[in-house]
Each structure stands twice: as structure tokens, then as C-alpha cells.
Amino acid sequence: MKKLILSIATFLLIFLISCNGKENVIEFPQQTLTKVDSFVLEENEDVLLSIILDCKINNSADKVVVISDNQLIVCYDYNNGKIINYNIAGLSLSDSIINYNRIPPDNTYVIPPRYCLKFISIEECKKYGFSDVELQFMNNKFMKVEYNPDNTISSLALIYIPTLLKDDSRMIYNTAAVVEFDSSLKIKKVVFPNNTLFNFTVPNTFANDYFNKQYYITNETPTRYNRLKLKDSLPVLSIYDGKGEFIKTALFLDEQFIIDDIIVNNENLYTPSVTIIKDKIFAMFRFDPNTLYDLKSNKKIPIERPLVDYSQNFVDYSKALKESKKGSSTIELLHKYLPMSAIKLLNNGTNLIVCYKVMLKDETSFIFREYDFNGKLISERSFFNKSDRSISNLLYDKINNYFVFFVRGEENWTMEKYRW
Amino acid sequence: MLKKIFIICVQCFLVYGFAEPKINQYIKIEKPGKDDLVIVAFQYPTGCMKCAIQNNEIISNLEKKFPNKVKVIALVLCDREVELKAFIKKNNWKYPAYKVKYQELKDYGANEKSMIKIYNSKSELLLDLFIDDNETNAKLKAFIELY
Numbered sequence: 181m182k183k184l185i186l187s188i189a190t191f192l193l194i195f196l197i198s199c200n201g202k203e204n205v206i207e208f209p210q211q212t213l214t215k216v217d218s219f220v221l222e223e224n225e226d227v228l229l230s231i232i233l234d235c236k237i238n239n240s241a242d243k244v245v246v247i248s249d250n251q252l253i254v255c256y257d258y259n260n261g262k263i264i265n266y267n268i269a270g271l272s273l274s275d276s277i278i279n280y281n282r283i284p285p286d287n288t289y290v291i292p293p294r295y296c297l298k299f300i301s302i303e304e305c306k307k308y309g310f311s312d313v314e315l316q317f318m319n320n321k322f323m324k325v326e327y328n329p330d331n332t333i334s335s336l337a338l339i340y341i342p343t344l345l346k347d348d349s350r351m352i353y354n355t356a357a358v359v360e361f362d363s364s365l366k367i368k369k370v371v372f373p374n375n376t377l378f379n380f381t382v383p384n385t386f387a388n389d390y391f392n393k394q395y396y397i398t399n400e401t402p403t404r405y406n407r408l409k410l411k412d413s414l415p416v417l418s419i420y421d422g423k424g425e426f427i428k429t430a431l432f433l434d435e436q437f438i439i440d441d442i443i444v445n446n447e448n449l450y451t452p453s454v455t456i457i458k459d460k461i462f463a464m465f466r467f468d469p470n471t472l473y474d475l476k477s478n479k480k481i482p483i484e485r486p487l488v489d490y491s492q493n494f495v496d497y498s499k500a501l502k503e504s505k506k507g508s509s510t511i512e513l514l515h516k517y518l519p520m521s522a523i524k525l526l527n528n529g530t531n532l533i534v535c536y537k538v539m540l541k542d543e544t545s546f547i548f549r550e551y552d553f554n555g556k557l558i559s560e561r562s563f564f565n566k567s568d569r570s571i572s573n574l575l576y577d578k579i580n581n582y583f584v585f586f587v588r589g590e591e592n593w594t595m596e597k598y599r600w
Numbered sequence: 601m602l603k604k605i606f607i608i609c610v611q612c613f614l615v616y617g618f619a620e621p622k623i624n625q626y627i628k629i630e631k632p633g634k635d636d637l638v639i640v641a642f643q644y645p646t647g648c649m650k651c652a653i654q655n656n657e658i659i660s661n662l663e664k665k666f667p668n669k670v671k672v673i674a675l676v677l678c679d680r681e682v683e684l685k686a687f688i689k690k691n692n693w694k695y696p697a698y699k700v701k702y703q704e705l706k707d708y709g710a711n712e713k714s715m716i717k718i719y720n721s722k723s724e725l726l727l728d729l730f731i732d733d734n735e736t737n738a739k740l741k742a743f744i745e746l747y
Binding site: 223228230231249250313316317318319506507508509510511512570588589590591 | 645646649650653678679680682683686711712713714728730733735
């Protein structure tokens with residue numbers, strides 16, 4: 181009996197302590213989005229969606245293109261959810277570098293250093309002793325997508341390429357590359373950025389500045405930080421021309437992220453989201469939800485009426501990461517210390533729309549805020565994901581002023597349209 | 601009122617204190633022998649290939665070291681049956697595989713970093729391996745030597 185009473189007392193104490201924990205107060209706007217329509221996305225044996233990594237709508241709002249994590253890019257009819265066409269990131273993407281006159285950059289930071297000789301084709305792999313397991317590793321996939329003004333499609337892909345080293349050994353090199361499609365998803369060309377040890381591209385963020393023939397692609401930041409111990413001028417996003425040649429860095433890492441554990445442990449924390457509107461390109465860091473970056477004029481714009489103050493949270497999060505046990509969940513810590521994130525930066529053709537995801541008590545909700553180019557708050561909406569459904573991605577339909585959610589259910593994927 | 605709170609507390613204690621870990625139901629299905637090992641492999645069909653290959657290599661090594669003593673179960677992180685079937689087909693997976701949603705991982709004492717858990721026939725956890733842990737090989741080597 182004593183044991184039982186002691187157990188109950190302990191349980192009550194834990195309960196009281198957890199109730200007393202620090203609450204993150206985030207004020208939700210009163211106006212919510214209104215559901216308009218919903219369609220099941222067609223799937224079949226060849227087209228089975230896993231996680232929707234990115235999605236875009238065309239200018240006439242009759243087609244959407246989605247990227248699924250299992251190597252697929254699929255074009256759907258926006259008005260009924262039927263498949264129009266699709267493509268798969270096959271091994272032929274790896275071979276497309278062979279005639280591209282690119283040399284893999286040496287990596288002098290690893291032990292032993294890797295001095296690269298050349299890229300080889302998939303057909304040559306067996307000759308040079310690549311095993312089946314190594315070939316299996318080359319799981320090319322599309323990661324980001326853009327609908328261009330002429331209805332062609334550009335995607336940023338992760339591509340693996342078999343590579344020979346000067347000491348006769350071999351490795352699998354990976355890079356971001358731009359895949360240009362026509363409007364029926366046939367590949368027109370693949371553009372490989374000119375990677376160097378310091379400006380190495382990773383397929384996390386992508387914008388296609390169509391009229392200036394320039395690509396904005398994320399750079400791998402931790403290497404530069406770890407190896408050179410640089411604490412400023414850490415590139416996160418760079419501009420490449422239509423042939424993949426480096427032009428300049430468009431966005432450097434903000435000082436507030438330059439904390440050891442954050443840089444090393446979680447690149448997503450400072451991966452920017454970008455949107456192209458008129459002749460401007462704006463960016464926002466996921467966990468700096470109060471600042472917009474105008475990349476063309478190199479301006480940092482604080483937003484009006486911020487929803488959270490994260491000034492101390494990065495330090496606290498960093499401390500918690502340091503103290504966390506090996507193998508423990510970093511996502512749980514992230515939700516605890518940084519419960520709100522700017523998951524996507526979109527636009528409605530006139531203003532910017534920031535999509536905030538709020539994680540409180542295991543529930544996901546959204547706040548959408550419309551800002552002008554000076555960061556002035558124009559309007560805002562809430563979306564309460566009451567049954568905690570799995571919303572994998574979203575886009576904004578400028579023609580109808582709809583938010584479109586891609587929701588994964590027990591059986592099907594649905595495309596749900598909500599009026600602003 | 602106090603009586604009600606007391607009864608609720610006792611019920612909560614009974615539910616949480618004596619509930620069987622969720623993984624046991626799958627281990628029991630395998631009917632492991634006294635000295636058998638049960639490997640629970642967390643498979644992320646859309647995750648990195650390196651992790652998937654590493655999982656397969658660990659399973660294959662343990663099967664070689666402990667012939668006929670190893671049972672393997674995959675917990676495949678996905679929401680739909682159709683994705684589980686696609687995983688089995690694509691990877692030519694020959695062991696039992698069950699669907700687990702991300703939110704359910706904690707019911708198995710796991711999180712997004714879990715890679716492999718090794719249990720004995722009594723469902724006692726012997727080894728817990730994580731993704732991106734540079735001590736994985738050392739842990740595995742020590743386990744094989746000591747077991």
C-alpha cells in the first residue's frame with residue numbers, strides 16, 4: 181500500500197511540474213481560412229506519392245506540379261486531381277554530366293584527402309569495380325520545383341555521380357543540379373553548378389529567375405564553418421547563370437545562427453525559403469520568422485507585429501542540444517524551444533505571404549500573414565489542423581486567392597482548397 | 601472530488617505502469633527461441649539510402665555471426681498500407697514488416713533517429729543503434745563479442 185501511495189504521489193508531482201512548464205504564447209488571428217473544394221490525387225502502380233517535398237501551380241491555375249520524395253515529379257490537373265504526366269529521377273540524370281565538361285572538386289578536408297580525377301558513366305561503373313550496393317546508393321531525386329512563365333518546369337534535383345579519384349580509388353559524388361523540363365515533363369537539359377569546395381551546392385532551396393536566366397541555389401554551409409572556423413561571410417544561397425557558373429552569393433548566414441550546435445546539427449534551421457514576385461526575390465529563414473531579405477537590393481526587412489521573440493531561444497535550444505543524450509529526438513527539442521517556424525514564403529502577386537507552422541502540445545496549426553515589401557502587415561488568417569492531419573505541403577493560387585493544402589490520409593492524398 | 605481524483609490517478613498508474621511495450625506484440629509473433637535475437641529495423645522508405653544500406657549490412661552481419669538465431673522485423677515509417685507494400689516490393693524485403701506512423705514511434709521507445717533495436721526472446725532491449733552515430737560499429741562489435 182505504501183508503495184502505491186508513493187507512486188501516486190510521484191505521478192501527481194510529475195503532473196504538477198509538467199503543468200507548470202514555460203508556456204509559449206502565440207496569438208492566433210481570429211479570421212480563419214474557408215474550405216472551398218477538395219480532390220483526391222490520382223495514384224497508380226507507377227505513381228505512388230510518399231512525402232510531397234514541393235509543389236507549384238501554373239500561371240493559368242489549371243495544373244499543379246508536385247515533387248514526391250520517391251524520385252517522382254508529377255503534373256496534376258488542378259480541377260480534378262487526375263495525373264497529366266510524370267517523370268522519374270532515374271540514373272540517366274547521373275550520366276548527363278559526362279558531356280558537361282565538369283571536374284569534381286578535390287576535398288582536402290577529409291582524411292585521407294580526396295583528389296578527384298573524373299566523373300564516369302553508369303555503364304563504366306562495373307569496369308571500375310563499383311559494387312551493386314554502391315549503385316543502389318545512387319538514389320537521384322527531384323527536390324524543388326518552379327513553374328516558369330512559359331509553362332515549362334524547372335526542378336532542383338539531388339544527383340549522385342560515380343567518380344574516380346587520382347589514387348585509383350572511387351567514390352559517389354553528390355550535387356544539386358537544375359533539371360529543365362518542357363511543359364509535358366520531358367527533360368530538355370540538366371545544368372550542373374560549378375561546385376567548388378567553398379561554394380558547394382545542396383538541393384534545399386531553389387528559385388529560377390527566369391527573365392534574368394539565373395538560378396538561386398543553397399550552398400553547403402557547415403563545411404566552411406567547421407574547417408575554416410569562419411564566423412562571418414558564411415554563404416547560404418548563391419546565384420548561378422544559365423550554364424551553372426557561379427555569379428555571386430545572394431545571402432549570407434545571419435549572425436544569430438552562428439552557434440556551434442545549431443550550425444552543425446540542423447541545417448534546416450537556417451535553410452531559407454524564397455519567392456519571386458515581379459522583379460524581386462525575397463527570402464526568409466525558417467527559424468527567424470521576423471525578418472525578410474530582399475535579395476535584389478540586399479536589404480534586411482524586419483516585419484511588423486512579430487508573433488514571437490526568439491532572441492533568447494536559440495541560446496536555450498543550443499544549450500539543450502548540448503545536454504541532450506545521444507540518440508534523443510532533436511525534433512522534440514526544436515518544438516519545445518522554437519515552436520513556431522516560417523515554413524514557406526509565398527506571394528499573392530501583390531504582396532508576400534508567410535506561412536507559419538505552430539507546434540504546441542503535439543498539435544500543428546498554421547498562421548498565414550500577408551506583408552508588403554516593407555514588412556507592413558496587411559492581413560492575416562489562422563488554420564487549425566483540428567484532427568492533426570498530415571499536411572505535407574501547400575501552395576498559393578493567385579488567380580482564385582486560394583490556399584491549397586496537400587494532405588496525406590489513411591488511404592489517399594487530397595488536394596484541399598481554402599479561400600483566403 | 602478528492603476521491604474521484606484518487607481513482608483517476610490509480611487508473612492512470614495502472615494503465616501506464618503495467619502496459620506492455622508495443623513492440624512485444626510483434627516479437628511474440630516471431631516466437632523466438634530461448635537464445636534467439638530479435639532485430640527490429642526502423643526503415644524510412646523516403647530517407648537516406650546510406651541508412652537503408654547500413655541497416656541491411658548490420659542485419660546481414662548478425663545473421664552470419666548468429667546463424668539461425670536471428671529474427672528480423674521491420675517497422676516501416678509510413679502512413680499507408682500501399683506505401684508499406686511498395687517498400688516490401690522495391691526492397692525485396694523478405695522479413696515481416698509493419699507500418700508505423702511518425703507519431704507512433706515513441707510507443708516503440710523510438711524517435712526519428714532510431715535505426716536498429718536488438719531484443720532477446722524475453723523482449724528485453726539489448727542494443728539500441730541510432731542514425732548518424734559514429735560509434736555504431738564499435739557498439740555492434742562489442743555486442744557481438746559479448747553476446
